[in-house]
Amino acid sequence: MTPTEGSLTADVASLLEAARTGHRRALARIMSHVERGGPQARELGALTFAQSGNAHTVGMTGAPGSGKSTLNSAVAGVARERGERLAVLAIDPSSPFSGGAILGDRVRMSDHTFDEGVYIRSMATRGHLGGLTLATPLAARVLDALGWPWVVIETVGVGQVETEIVGAADTTVVVVNPGWGDSVQANKAGLMEIADIFVVNKADWPGTSETSRDIRQMLDLSAPGDWDPPILTSVGTTGEGAAELWDAICAHRDHCTASGELEARRAARVETELDEVLRASIAERVKALTDGPAAEQLRERLARRELDPYAAAEVLLSQAR
Ligand SMILES: Nc1nc2c(ncn2[C@@H]2O[C@H](COP(=O)(O)OP(=O)(O)OP(=O)(O)O)[C@@H](O)[C@H]2O)c(=O)[nH]1
Ligand SMILES: [Mg+2]
Numbered sequence: 001m002t003p004t005e006g007s008l009t010a011d012v013a014s015l016l017e018a019a020r021t022g023h024r025r026a027l028a029r030i031m032s033h034v035e036r037g038g039p040q041a042r043e044l045g046a047l048t049f050a051q052s053g054n055a056h057t058v059g060m061t062g063a064p065g066s067g068k069s070t071l072n073s074a075v076a077g078v079a080r081e082r083g084e085r086l087a088v089l090a091i092d093p094s095s096p097f098s099g100g101a102i103l104g105d106r107v108r109m110s111d112h113t114f115d116e117g118v119y120i121r122s123m124a125t126r127g128h129l130g131g132l133t134l135a136t137p138l139a140a141r142v143l144d145a146l147g148w149p150w151v152v153i154e155t156v157g158v159g160q161v162e163t164e165i166v167g168a169a170d171t172t173v174v175v176v177n178p179g180w181g182d183s184v185q186a187n188k189a190g191l192m193e194i195a196d197i198f199v200v201n202k203a204d205w206p207g208t209s210e211t212s213r214d215i216r217q218m219l220d221l222s223a224p225g226d227w228d229p230p231i232l233t234s235v236g237t238t239g240e241g242a243a244e245l246w247d248a249i250c251a252h253r254d255h256c257t258a259s260g261e262l263e264a265r266r267a268a269r270v271e272t273e274l275d276e277v278l279r280a281s282i283a284e285r286v287k288a289l290t291d292g293p294a295a296e297q298l299r300e301r302l303a304r305r306e307l308d309p310y311a312a313a314e315v316l317l318s319q320a321r
Contacts (some may be wrong), residue, residue: 009043013047015029031121051145055143055148055149057169059153060173060175067201068175069154071234074239074242076118080118090120092122119148132161140153160187163190173197174194174197180215197245199231199232199241200232212231232245
């Protein structure tokens with residue numbers, strides 16, 4: 001080990017130690033490292049892996065503005081009343097930067113600002129390979145290893161990646177609004193598949209019971225599992241339904257712990273993560289190959305049609321070996 005590597009480990013270890021004793025600034029620095037995905041993130045991953053596996057992760061997804069953060073804040077309030085501590089990661093795929101600035105309006109959890117039992121962090125990628133797909137499970141694992149028993153991951157359910165991130169949680173909550181049944185939404189089937197719990201939020205709007213009924217019908221069409229996803233209703237702004245949602249989350253946790261489903265999901269999840277890490281590392285190598293001076297020459301030969309793309313790839317690969 002070189003001296004730099006040694007001090008990197010020591011730096012990261014002391015940050016973890018500080019965060020473990022409740023230093024919020026240390027925790028914030030840790031999360032920034034995770035976001036950046038550099039050597040510190042790698043080190044954090046290595047130092048925390050063995051101590052993780054105790055937290056229950058809850059994914060919460062839904063269309064932009066469906067009320068996820070408002071509802072999350074209400075749920076956090078219920079969890080606190082029941083003596084639980086929880087961390088919330090608001091994953092923001094649209095914004096290149098995170099931290100304090102957008103926290104207020106996107107996370108809507110200012111009620112819990114001074115509560116030691118709640119940690120809220122908005123996360124975005126800085127464009128590194130693997131992005132949120134790699135940063136999110138790592139962030140959840142670090143919080144887990146630091147002793148947070150509940151980690152809630154909020155994402156906007158617009159794209160495949162966000163759905164996958166949330167679908168990889170221990171318990172997945174899909175938040176919809178009245179009228180969702182009639183709306184045309186590209187990944188509706190994907191959401192139906194990942195939901196352990198449905199919540200029709202904005203139940204103060206008309207059409208709530210129709211939407212619940214539509215979801216029930218859609219669920220009835222899918223193959224029955226041993227967990228029947230409940231369809232709840234809520235009003236995030238008043239907190240109505242938040243206690244029932246928390247109860248449903250706890251019930252799902254108990255169910256999948258007892259059935260062995262939890263262990264199976266977690267095993268599948270680290271396998272997927274391994275695939276993602278491999279994909280990202282290989283993509284990095286491809287980038288290194290195509291960025292080099294040898295590649296530049298090959299591109300000129302390709303342009304002159306002296307070499308076909310397969311032959312050019314062969315040349316680059318043989319140099320990499
Ligand atoms: N009428 C009504 N408004 C609600 C309810 N829940 C949330 N809202 C409002 O809906 C708006 C969006 O709420 P957010 O909690 O920010 O929604 P979000 O899903 O987290 O939004 P993004 O993170 O931007 O995707 C806010 O103005 C909330 O006050 C509800 O149950 N009823
Ligand atoms: Mg939000």
